[in-house]
Each structure stands twice: as C-alpha cells, then as structure tokens.
Amino acid sequence: MARNKTVFICESCGASHAKWAGQCSDCGAWNTLVESVAAAPAKPGASAPTNFGNAAPQVERLNAIRPAETARTPTGLSELDRVLGGGLVPGSVILIGGDPGIGKSTLLLQVLAQLSAAIPALYVTGEESLEQVHLRAQRLGVDQAELAVLAETCVERVLALAKPQAPRLVVIDSVQTVFSQAVTSAPGSVSQVRESASMLVRFAKATGTALILVGHVTKEGTIAGPRVLEHMVDTVLYFEAEASSRFRVIRAVKNRFGAVNELGVFAMSSAGLKQVTNPSAIFLSRHETAVPGSAVMVTREGSRPMLVEVQALVDESQLHNPRRVALGPDSQRLAMLLAVLHRHGGIPLGDQDVFVNVVGGMRVTETAADLAVVLAALSSFRDRALGERLVIFGEIGLAGEIRPVPGGEERLSEAAKHGFTRAIVPKANMPRSKRVGDMEVVGVARLSEAIDAIS
Numbered sequence: 001m002a003r004n005k006t007v008f009i010c011e012s013c014g015a016s017h018a019k020w021a022g023q024c025s026d027c028g029a030w031n032t033l034v035e036s037v038a039a040a041p042a043k044p045g046a047s048a049p050t051n052f053g054n055a056a057p058q059v060e061r062l063n064a065i066r067p068a069e070t071a072r073t074p075t076g077l078s079e080l081d082r083v084l085g086g087g088l089v090p091g092s093v094i095l096i097g098g099d100p101g102i103g104k105s106t107l108l109l110q111v112l113a114q115l116s117a118a119i120p121a122l123y124v125t126g127e128e129s130l131e132q133v134h135l136r137a138q139r140l141g142v143d144q145a146e147l148a149v150l151a152e153t154c155v156e157r158v159l160a161l162a163k164p165q166a167p168r169l170v171v172i173d174s175v176q177t178v179f180s181q182a183v184t185s186a187p188g189s190v191s192q193v194r195e196s197a198s199m200l201v202r203f204a205k206a207t208g209t210a211l212i213l214v215g216h217v218t219k220e221g222t223i224a225g226p227r228v229l230e231h232m233v234d235t236v237l238y239f240e241a242e243a244s245s246r247f248r249v250i251r252a253v254k255n256r257f258g259a260v261n262e263l264g265v266f267a268m269s270s271a272g273l274k275q276v277t278n279p280s281a282i283f284l285s286r287h288e289t290a291v292p293g294s295a296v297m298v299t300r301e302g303s304r305p306m307l308v309e310v311q312a313l314v315d316e317s318q319l320h321n322p323r324r325v326a327l328g329p330d331s332q333r334l335a336m337l338l339a340v341l342h343r344h345g346g347i348p349l350g351d352q353d354v355f356v357n358v359v360g361g362m363r364v365t366e367t368a369a370d371l372a373v374v375l376a377a378l379s380s381f382r383d384r385a386l387g388e389r390l391v392i393f394g395e396i397g398l399a400g401e402i403r404p405v406p407g408g409e410e411r412l413s414e415a416a417k418h419g420f421t422r423a424i425v426p427k428a429n430m431p432r433s434k435r436v437g438d439m440e441v442v443g444v445a446r447l448s449e450a451i452d453a454i455s
Contacts, residue, residue, distance in 0.1 A: 008033040009190040014228050036185045070257075073168070073210070076114035079265060079275040080107070082304070083237060083250050085258015088169065090208040092257060093201050095175075095230065096250075097215040097223040098239025103248055104214050106140065107266070107273050108171050109133070113142035115169060122167040126153040126177030140272040153187065155180045155196045159203055167209060172200060174214040175229070194228060201232055230254065242361030247282060248273060249362075252302070262302030280307035280418060283360040290388040293380030296420070297372035297393045298411035299364050305407065305414040307391070309359040310369065312376035317353040328358025329369055337374050337396060344400030344447045347378060367395040368405040371424070374447070375454060386454055387422060391415040394426040400447045404428035412436045424453050 008017045010033055015026035023030050072087030081087050084094070098104050105128075112121045125133055130151050137143040148165055152158050155178050162170060172178060179187040180195045197213065204211035213233065215223040223230060230236050236254040241247065250264040265279040276282060284296065284307055293312045298305050310328070317323065326334045334356055341347050356373055358364055371394035379386050386392075393411055395403040405411075408429030415423060416437040423436075427443035434441050444450040 007036055009036045011190055012227065014190050014194065034189060036189055036191050073115070073119065075111045077107075077111065077264075077275050078277070080111065080250065082302075083252045083255075083258075083262045083264040084235065085252075085255055085262070088210040089234075089257050090168070090210060091205050092210050092235065093204050093233040094210070094212045094235040094237065095215050095223065095233040096212060096237040096239065097217045099217060099241070102239045102241055103266070103268055103273055104239055105173055106136065108173065108212060108214070109136060110140060110142060110272050112147050112169065112171060113137065113140070113145035116145050116147040119168040120148070120165060121169040121171075122148045122150060122162055122165055123171050123173070124150045124152060124158055124162075125173050126151075127174060139270070153178050155199050159199065162203075163207075166207075169210045169212070170204070171212045172214065174216060175200075176216045197229055197232055240363065245361045247276070247360060259302045263304060263306075280414070283308040283358070283362050285309055285359050287388075290385035292383050292385050293376055295372040295376035295379065295386055296391050296415075297364075297369055298391060298415055299362075299366060299368060299393075300405075300407050300411065305411045307414065307418055308362050308364060310364075310372045310376045311357045311359060312373065312380045313355040314349060314352050314377055314380040317351055319353075322349075322351060323353045323355070325354070326356045328362055328364050329356055329373055330365065333367075333370070334373065336398070337370055338377070340396055340398060340400060340447065341374050341378065345374075345378075345451050347381065347451075349377070349381060352381065366405070367403075368393045368411075370394060370396040371402060371426075371450060375424075375450065378451065379454070389419065389421040390454075391420045391423045392425075394424070394429070394444070394450075396447060402426045402444050402446060402450060409436075412439065412441065415439065424450055 008020045010024040010027060010029065012029040012032045013024060013027035015024055017033060020033050024032055070089055072089055074081055074087045096104055112123050115121050130149055133149055134143060150161060175193060175197055176188045178196045179192050180199060183191050183195045185191050200211060217223055234256040238251050238253060240249040240251060246268045248266040248268060252260050252262045254260060265276040266273040267276055295310045296307055297310055299308050324331060324335050338349050338354060354377055372392040374396060375386060375392055393405060395405055397403050404426040408425060409431060412423060413436060416439045421439050423439055423441045425441060425443060427445040430441060430443035442453050444453060
C-alpha cells in the first residue's frame with residue numbers, strides 16, 4: 001500500500017513546503033506551516049470540469065457578447081444593499097468576516113428571515129445547534145419565519161440536501177467549520193477550507209444561487225485561511241467595531257458587482273442590528289459651544305460622504321521622545337503632517353505630545369483628513385476654538401501645498417445639508433460661486449493660507 005505523502009502548508013498564503021520551517025519562504029510569515037496530507041494524484045486521462053453549467057465553453061469575441069440583465073434581490077436592509085452594490089446577485093459568492101461576537105450571524109439571520117417570505121433560503125450552521133439558532137431567532141423576534149435551517153459540516157451532505165430545496169440564497173456559517181470527505185485533513189485546515197470553498201463556489205455558479213460564507217478572522221483582523229479564499233469569491237465584506245461601541249460598520253474591500261470601500265453603518269440593540277441611515281449624526285459630538293482641538297471634516301467612503309469629527313489634544317511632553325498617537329488616522333502620516341506644520345507653518349510641536357482621535361471609532365484612511373488633523377492640532381496648541389459651524393477637508397503635500405480631493409462638491413453639499421455655514425477647502429475644489437447654499441466656502445492653496453483663514 002502506498003504511503004500518504006506529508007506536506008507542510010502555510011496558513012497565510014497556502015504555499016506548500018516539503019518540510020517544516022519556522023518561516024514561510026513565500027510570504028515571510030512566521031509559525032504558519034501546518035502538517036497536511038497531500039492530495040492523491042489524478043488518474044491518467046482524468047480531467048477536472050472547466051465550466052459551471054451544462055453547455056460546453058466556446059471562444060467568443062468580446063464585442064459579440066450580450067450580457068443578460070441581472071436582477072438583484074434586495075436584502076431588506078438598505079445599508080447592506082449599499083455595501084453589496086444594490087442587492088444580491090444570482091450566483092454571486094460573498095465572504096463576510098469579523099471579530100467573534102460582532103454580529104455576523106445576527107445580521108445574516110435577520111436578512112434570511114426577511115427574505116424567506118419572498119425567496120427560498122437555507123441557513124447552514126456548523127458552529128451551533130438548531131436549538132441555539134432558534135433561541136437567537138426568538139431574541140430577534142424572527143422565530144416565526146419560514147426559513148429552512150440545517151446543522152451540518154460535511155460539504156457533500158450539505159449540497160445533497162440543498163439541491164432538492166432549490167434555494168436562491170444559502171448561508172454557510174462558517175466556512176472554517178465545514179469539511180470535504182475528499183480531503184483527509186481536519187476541518188479549518190488550509191486544504192479543507194480551499195477544497196470546501198471551491199465546491200461551494202461551483203455549486204453557486206452552476207445553480208445561480210447566491211452564497212454567503214462567514215469567515216473567521218485572525219488576531220491581525222484578516223480572514224483566516226489561505227489568501228486564495230478571498231480570490232475565489234466575488235465580494236469580501238469586513239465587520240468593524242470598537243470594543244466599547246455599539247455601532248457596527250460593514251466595509252466592502254472587494255466587490256465584482258459594485259464599488260469597493262462602500263460603507264454600511266448599523267447599531268447593535270437587544271432586538272438585533274438596526275441600520276443607521278444618517279451616520280454623520282453618530283460621528284459628530286454635539287458641543288454646546290465650540291471647543292479647542294475639534295475640527296469637522298467630510299470623509300468619503302465609496303460613494304457616500306460622511307461628516308466626522310477629528311479631535312486633537314496637544315500637551316507639553318514630560319518624555320524625552322514626545323508621543324504621537326492617532327486613533328482613526330494613520331500614525332505615520334500624523335508625524336509627517338506635524339513636520340509640514342513646523343516647516344511651512346512655523347508652528348513647532350517637537351516638544352509636545354500630540355493625540356488625535358476620530359469620534360465614534362471611525363477609521364479614516366483617505367488623505368482628505370490631512371487639513372482637519374493639522375488645524376485641530378493647531379487649535380488645541382493655541383487653546384482657541386476653530387468655529388462651531390466650520391467644516392474642513394483637503395490633502396497636504398510635503399511642500400506645504402493644499403491638494404484637491406475627489407468629490408469636493410458632494411462633500412460641500414453634505415456639510416450644507418447639516419447646517420454648516422463655513423468651509424475651508426483646497427482652492428481646486430472651490431465651486432464656481434463662493435457659496436453652497438447658505439455656506440461660505442474659502443479656498444486655500446498653501447498651508448499658511450489655511451492657518452490665516454482660522455486666525
């Protein structure tokens with residue numbers, strides 16, 4: 001009898017190695033190689049299926065292809081539909097990841113309960129019993145829904161039971177708990193996750209079933225398992241939340257049927273997740289009067305402009321190396337912006353501790369926050385408020401220039417809608433008239449001009 005060949009597979013990138021090592025030579029990750037049994041070689045003459053449907057594939061000209069109109073299925077939650085690009089697409093595969101207890105299963109159970117009255121849906125749980133699912137449904141008030149539920153971890157049995165039901169939406173919770181009988185390794189291993197996901201994806205494409213996979217995340221916050229898992233699916237969503245916040249943010253980092261970086265905001269309550277239709281309200285702290293160190297900016301997540309408050313605290317440092325702490329913006333970019341403020345604004349903060357925070361735990365990665373961060377820090381340093389109805393956005397270059405940002409008109413319109421009366425923006429983002437509604441718009445080309453505009 002031939003012996004099974006043992007290989008070591010990297011849990012981070014999926015690379016195969018003949019022997020164990022402390023570091024993966026392909027991706028450089030440490031302590032990620034796990035022992036696995038190599039798959040048996042294919043028999044001579046055997047070939048894997050290359051198409052999802054029954055028709056044989058044909059070579060076609062691009063200009064001769066006439067794509068059919070794809071009818072999306074709304075989920076019943078407009079915030080989730082926004083992130084997905086308008087709803088569920090038949091045959092699409094969605095991977096959603098997030099920290100334990102953040103609300104992935106809660107959200108999907110709510111969606112399935114709403115859709116079960118309109119389309120056949122199937123919820124497959126590999127982590128909980130059917131009784132536990134029913135108890136959660138009772139807490140959410142959806143226990144009367146006509147929803148098909150299955151507790152199974154074997155992919156072959158899941159597909160065999162799903163085919164007679166002909167569901168249009170299937171949820172697998174989670175992909176790390178299911179396994180295929182064709183692979184001898186344990187559930188959750190790299191080979192099992194890859195093979196199980198591949199079988200589920202082929203089923204979704206062949207039957208036109210929308211498939212949602214729940215994925216575990218590592219301590220770094222990325223989805224556990226081989227990176228190829230994110231390449232196999234059509235859409236990748238991440239749940240984000242601060243530890244002490246009741247607000248949840250769903251962000252699309254990959255979407256073949258819509259825009260990436262779209263954002264959906266939810267609030268966790270005793271009755272499940274409630275969508276927040278006006279997220280600008282939760283990211284602004286309403287002060288009775290203007291306070292030093294506070295600046296309001298307009299960030300853009302996908303196609304949605306949102307108002308967020310940037311707070312800065314500048315205090316004399318008691319340490320040899322003053323601290324630079326940023327919660328929301330990038331810490332490295334904060335150090336760069338403070339250097340630009342010193343060089344081109346004449347404001348030295350080298351002996352000051354600088355702390356920057358975005359209200360509500362919002363993560364702002366775009367460079368449009370540069371001007372708001374710098375002016376908030378300057379406001380705290382001078383102990384002088386910027387203004388109660390002032391909004392700021394713009395990118396700062398190393399030469400001290402204020403560079404334009406995309407979507408300037410949409411940002412100004414969002415600020416005017418919330419009652420702001422003055423805006424400091426890049427000169428290239430100035431509207432034709434110097435006003436947007438009742439809001440006065442000040443365009444600046446240099447950092448020194450922005451400092452003069454708040455003096």
